[in-house]
Amino acid sequence: MDRCRHASAIINGDSTSPTLVVIGGTRRNELVTECLLFDSITTGQYSCRKIPLPESVTGRYSHSLTAVTMSPHCVWLVIVGGDEEIRWKDVGGGKEVARSIPITDTNRLIMIIELVYSEAGEWIVQSVLDGNYLTSKNYQEKYQSYSKTRTWWMDQLIEYPTEREMKLQRYIQSLHEDLQVAHESKVSLQEALVDANKQVKGDDSNDFISSVLEEMRQEQEKLNQIITG
Template sequence: MERCSHASAIINGDSTSPTLVVIGGRDKKNQLVNECLLFDSITTGQYSCRKIPLPESVTGRYSHSLTAVTMSPNCVWLVIVGGCKEFEWKDVGGGKEEPMVTFITDTNRLIMIIELVYSEAGEWIVQSVLDGNDLTSKNYQEKYQSYSKTRTWWMDQQIEYPTEREMKLQRYIQSLHQDLQVAHESKVSLQEALVEANKQVKGDDSNDIMSSVLEEMRQEQEKLIKEKQIITG
């Protein structure tokens, strides 16, 4: 299980808990880890781990990238890109060694897609593995277009668009927020002005004026707050 420079992604299905997929990497001896692991039910704390058989052209790499694209409720495409295929220490003289890496440049391996489907047995299985040649074929283009239409429809079902009434309520609530903000700012400004005026006016009249104005502002704010509670309640 010890590894580094691997790639991982989360698979989210329509009727499954999140699953973590891990591909490739290097072990503590800097050897390639040619395997793909699936960790089921990772959010429950009682996950299980199993290996998924994949060709070495997919798993035999490190420092690569991996992303999971949900094509339908029960189909996920794992897109794996780039990486390195070898790691070794080279003697550069003077008793020194430097790490030497070999990047993947083969166009057939540079970008690959693993098609996973959720089976009736309740587990993810490999449906197909597509390399560079497959990605330029007519069959792939037709498959992608078919999945793309399904994915667009499925994603639209996940979005809850607001109704016209909900949009009107939202706009009205925003308007109330603005009115409350203006009322608050006006109250603060008025308080400052009254305090300044109070310094210049002597007698009990100044206190009466301030109390009267502040009471009017308080009533106005309470009115706006009640309107908001009625709308949102």
């Protein structure tokens, strides 16, 4: 299974464990024209199997691949670009360098593999869509149908807050604001205490200022209880 310059993606559906898909690549400067599926990759007990795909899909390397979940039981693998051939060029001195030949066939530049999750509990290929099909009316109708299903399905996954939860969020926000005000008041009170202490320093007979300081200290204790309580 050693290879390089391949493309991979994770697919997942409703009630299925994540599956890794690997398409194409090279091995010792030769194309690897196969597609592998690694099931249950998060359990440590994964299995690997090949799925049949035409060489127009797998016969490439240095390409990109992404998985788009269209429904809980359908995934589209979108494969784009890449190189299709390795040619060797003589550069003199008995040396050759590998040269990559990019895919230029418009039917192969962008392709879609439609996978569906079967009743047997495995992903299988439903269809392979090439560039010609992607510009057809049939594709537009197929996409619109899936798009509506996908929008509905994604909406079911979103948990909108209830009225009670929204009220609780507003109450928590209000508490945060009160605590912020209390914190700012505490800072101002501390500054006032410092100034007052400077004024009465060395004059213990000033009962009036001492009583004011005592009241300010009590207010500070109340604020501390609000902040820490």
